[in-house]
Amino acid sequence: MAAKSDHIVAEIAARILGDLADPQTVNRARDDRWRENLWQAFTDAGLPLAWVPEKLGGSDATLADGFAILGLAGRFALAVPLAETMGAGWLLARAGLSAPSGPMTIAPARPHDRVELSQDGTLSGTVFAVPFAENSQHIAVLVEGNKGTAIALVKTSSCQLSKGCNLAGDAANGVTFGRVKPLLMAPAPAGFDRSSLMLMGATIRSVQSAGALETLLSLSIAYANERVAFERPIAKFQAVQQNLAKLAGEVAAALAAAGSAADAIAQAGAFDDAVMLEAASAKIRCAEAAAEGSAIAHQVFGAIGFTKEHVLHRFTLRALSWRDEFGNESYWAAELGKQIAGRGADEFWRLVASR
Amino acid sequence: MTANLRFEPIRLPPGCETLRAQVRAFLAEEIAAGTFDPHRPGYGDSQNRAFSQRIGAKGWIGMTWPKKYGGHERSFLERYVVTEEFRVANAPVRSHFVADRQSGPILLKYAPEHVKMDILPRICRGELCFVIGMSEAGSGSDLFAAKAKAKKVAGGWRLTGSKLWTSNAHIADYMLGLFRTSPPSKENRRHGLTQFLVDMKATGITVSPVIQMTGQHDFNEVVFDDAFVPDDYVMGEIDGAWKQAISELAYERSGPERFLETFYVLLELIRALGPEPDTRSAEGLGRLVAQLHTLRRMSVSVAGMLQAGHEPVVEASIVKDLGTIWEQKLPHRVRELAAFLAPDATNRTSLEEQLAFAITVAPKLTIQGGTTEILRGIIARGLGLR
Secondary structure, eight states: OOOOSHHHHHHHHHHHHHHHOOHHHHHHOSSSHHHHHHHHHHHHTTOTTTTSOGGGTSOOOOHHHHHHHHHHHHHTTOOSTHHHHHHHHHHHHHTTOOOOSSOEEEEOOSTTOOOEEOTTSOEEEEEEEEETGGGOSEEEEEEEETTEEEEEEEEGGGSEEEOOBOTTSOBEEEEEEEEEOOSEEEEOOTTOOHHHHHHHHHHHHHHHHHHHHHHHHHHHHHHHHHOEETTEEGGGSHHHHHHHHHHHHHHHHHHHHHHHHHHHHHHOSSOOHHHHHHHHHHHHHHHHHHHHHHHHHHHHHGGGGGSSSSTHHHHHHHHHHHTTTTSOHHHHHHHHHHHHHHHOHHHHHHHHHTO | OOOOOOOOOOOOOTHHHHHHHHHHHHHHHHHHTTSOOTTOTTSSOSOOHHHHHHHHHTTOSSTTSOGGGTOOOOOHHHHHHHHHHHHHTTOOOHHHHHIIIIIHHHHHHHSOHHHHHHHHHHHHTTOOOEEEEOOBTTBSSOGGGOOOEEEEETTEEEEEEEEESOTTTTTOSEEEEEEESSOOOSSOTTTTEEEEEEETTSTTEEEEEEEOTTSOEEEEEEEEEEEEEEGGGEESSTTBHHHHHHHHHHHHHSSGGGTOTTHHHHHHHHHHHOSSOOHHHHHHHHHHHHHHHHHHHHHHHHHHHHHTTOOOHHHHHHHHHHHHHHHHHHHHHHHHHTTTOOTTOTTHHHHHHHHHHHHHHGGGGGTTTSOHHHHHHHHHHHTTOO
């Protein structure tokens, strides 16, 4: 099922999303059948394991293709663990581990959470807010022990999960590893650590957020042109135009920052200072855009946009939730600030201009 | 259901890094020779024609123009590298920058061949300074309210009226100005303006200074009293200047000069914080770095679109809107982050001096070259809202 060339993968993803993940239809759905149909279509097209090499059971798409899929997923405010499964497959592949079929997720998903590897080869620790953990069959885990960092595959059913969800109602569970024996485990490659995983996770979330913000803008423009108040479309009021122009600016910044970070990771051999600048900046800027952009979009829609029945919340609440996973903007800003200060003023412009 | 904003992750091609190294070496020599002080923006002359001529000799003015006019047929991305390095160094480029950025490209598009051959090579050599003559006392953002007139006479036109806020008019050799050649029509209030090339040495032109609140002399009032302009100095269509305006905006609005104007305060803050800032300072710094990096990646992306022959008017307006607001807020944010610096921080005096200058300059950044409000109007139009 491998789909390899640039446009084809994105086109396939766009078609499946258009057919089976229409936000309006999903928002009205009374049961979870749409999830099953959608996941089956994704699986048939090889998308969940897009970032896994063929020899490890995946469809071997490029990083760039994968990010294109995630941008589209963001535009649909996709509420199934496609990004998580893709990221988990990618993480397993770092250590040469094959990926199983079925939905997966990644742990840890917060920068200060740790899973410990004991001498006897079992995993211990509690990590918070793991996205879609309760909807996953397996978890790809970054583990830390005396001998360094390793990557493990764990059955979700062998862990204890606590209830929880993000702002948009997607599952986000606490996961406790109580001396869990992994199905597979291998050392992480040299230089790959928790920070590398967080940078990748941050970029995945940034790309999704930028996609969601693109849709927020389109929806807001369409509504402003159609909604009449004081006998004319509200798009004709300068105050509304100024707000929408600001929204466009935020969307543009998110797209540029996320696109640049995704490109940086796709081109880079390692998670170095340059990738740190790109990925941290994207997470920070996309989070700022999510806050500012959601507020403007809701302002444009007024009361109808504040209802369950309207699709707007699917985009605003996910964009706001994604700020918190794989390091929020304050975390990354402090990390980036420390890095820049540590390198010193004379190196600052050199780093910025090198991108 | 997608908006059509595009910001591809354009990377500067490898050749640009060689060029960047050359520009940095040149700037280091000029700084060593005392031409300017990169740490003291706002002091000394912001224009220096001898310096501009040395830049011209390096081939860094008119970089993208055809060789037959003295240009160098290099890419927009190469020009981008030169522009940002000069800006970050606070180098005094005022003497040639307007000509390089916007006047030259207008001449290339609309001037008769012999005028191009006469003027463009001199711009490329750094010998000429240009001034933009658009605003008037009663016509700022509303460009099409311009009243200064051009009256047809034998062999040319006679100019009367005045232009205001004309930066560099007191040192300029030529103006590209908008003058009314017909009244606006009923159907189109933008009709009736024509763009002229004006020799500032012509008789009947008086330039008087308008001093800015920073104490600097940049603005002027230029009064035209029957000044003569020959026919071949008409740029483009008579009465139709409005058609020419829009496509030029992308060049003017998205460059690195639209977010790096107060960059020096950020650099000075990094110096002041030292290698191990506390969490508050680190977070504040990190956010500013992320915003700056994003703006630069957007701006490079627009340069890439220009290189590819597109006219990204909306994207360029977005870059200027976000960029000028950012560079305007930057000194205020830096001031807050510097509030708890140790009293003996080594560069404290220098930081405070730079902050004072940047905070005083800041209000103009969202006004010059298209106000925030006008930019957002252009963006709104591009989004299909008007």
